[in-house]
Amino acid sequence: MQATGWWMIAVALTCGVAACGDDTPASSAGAVNSAGSAAAGADATAYLGAGAIGVSDLDVSQEFYTTIFGMSLRYALPVPGYVDERVLHFKDSAMGSDVVLMHFTDGTPRNYKSNPARLVFYVPNAMAITDAIRARGLTVISEPAPQAAFNNTVIGFAFDPDGYALEIIESTRLSVPFLGAIGLGVADLERARVLHRCARHAADGRAAERAERLGRIHLPLPER
Amino acid sequence: MPNVWDEYIFRYPSGKGSSVVVMHYTDGRPRNYLNNPVKTVHFVADSTALTGKVQQAGLPILSQPTPYTVQGVKAIIGLARDPDGYTVEMVTTQ
Numbered sequence: 001m002q003a004t005g006w007w008m009i010a011v012a013l014t015c016g017v018a019a020c021g022d023d024t025p026a027s028s029a030g031a032v033n034s035a036g037s038a039a040a041g042a043d044a045t046a047y048l049g050a051g052a053i054g055v056s057d058l059d060v061s062q063e064f065y066t067t068i069f070g071m072s073l074r075y076a077l078p079v080p081g082y083v084d085e086r087v088l089h090f091k092d093s094a095m096g097s098d099v100v101l102m103h104f105t106d107g108t109p110r111n112y113k114s115n116p117a118r119l120v121f122y123v124p125n126a127m128a129i130t131d132a133i134r135a136r137g138l139t140v141i142s143e144p145a146p147q148a149a150f151n152n153t154v155i156g157f158a159f160d161p162d163g164y165a166l167e168i169i170e171s172t173r174l175s176v177p178f179l180g181a182i183g184l185g186v187a188d189l190e191r192a193r194v195l196h197r198c199a200r201h202a203a204d205g206r207a208a209e210r211a212e213r214l215g216r217i218h219l220p221l222p223e224r
Numbered sequence: 225m226p227n228v229w230d231e232y233i234f235r236y237p238s239g240k241g242s243s244v245v246v247m248h249y250t251d252g253r254p255r256n257y258l259n260n261p262v263k264t265v266h267f268v269a270d271s272t273a274l275t276g277k278v279q280q281a282g283l284p285i286l287s288q289p290t291p292y293t294v295q296g297v298k299a300i301i302g303l304a305r306d307p308d309g310y311t312v313e314m315v316t317t318q
Contacts, residue, residue: 046268047241049315054261075295097242102261115260116249120242181233182264183245186308187257189230 051182096178116185275302
C-alpha cells in the first residue's frame, strides 16, 4: 500500500496520530513534510467501496433505502454468529459508493439509534425525497432550500428509520441519486485537523483550505 | 456549519467512490462518538500492507488480512478500528 493511500485512510479514520508522528498542532510541519513525500507514492486506485451503518431492522431499512432513494440489493452477506449485511447500490449510477446495512448477531448489545453518522445523497429532486420521507412519518429536519453559502444549492436534511441523519443535496444534472459521502462523528476533530494538514499536500488540499476557511464545504460533484 | 457541526471532507485521489466526512457537533447536545456500529470499506492496492501500517499506528486490528471469496470475487480483507471505534474494512481484490 503506497503512502498516500495510507494518508487518506488515516484521514478517513481520523487516526493519524502515528501517521503524523504527533497529534498536536505543533506537529504539522513534520506532517507536511511526511505528506509531501507520501504524495509521490499515491495509490491511484484506492477508493471508498461502501459506507456501512448498523440498523435495528434490516428489512425496514432495506425497504426504506430501496424505495426512497431507488437503491437495489446487490447481495446479502450473512456472517454467521457475527453480522448480517445487505449491500445496496445504485444500479443505474456509476457514481458513489455502496450503502451497507448491518445488523449484528453476535449477542453484543449495540446502539443502533441516533448515532452521529450521516449519509449524504445527491438526488435529482430533493423535495420529492423529503416529501416521501415525511409521508412515512419520519422526521424532516430541514426542508430543502437554497443555501446561499453553497452557490444556492438546494439542501435538505432528514432522519432515516434509525435516526441516522440524511443530507439530501439536489443536483438537477442527475437522473438518479448517488451516495456522495458518509459522515463519521468524531470525538476529536483536532486530531482529524492535523491529518487534514497532512492530506493537504496529498490529495485534497483545496478542499482542506476551503474547509478551514468556511468550517464546512459543499461536496464536489464527482466526475462521471 | 456554525453552531451545528464542524467537518472535513476527504476524497481519494482516484476520484472514484464517495467521500468520507469527519465531523464534530458544536450544537451543545451530548453525543456518543465511541464504538458506534458504523463501518467504512476501503478498496486499496495492498490491504495486507495497509493493515500492517494501521497496526503500527497503534490501532486495534480486529482481523488480520485473510483471504475470502465474496460473491465469487477473491479478496484479502483486514479489519481494524479507528480511534472512535468505527470499523475500517480494508479490501484488496485479486
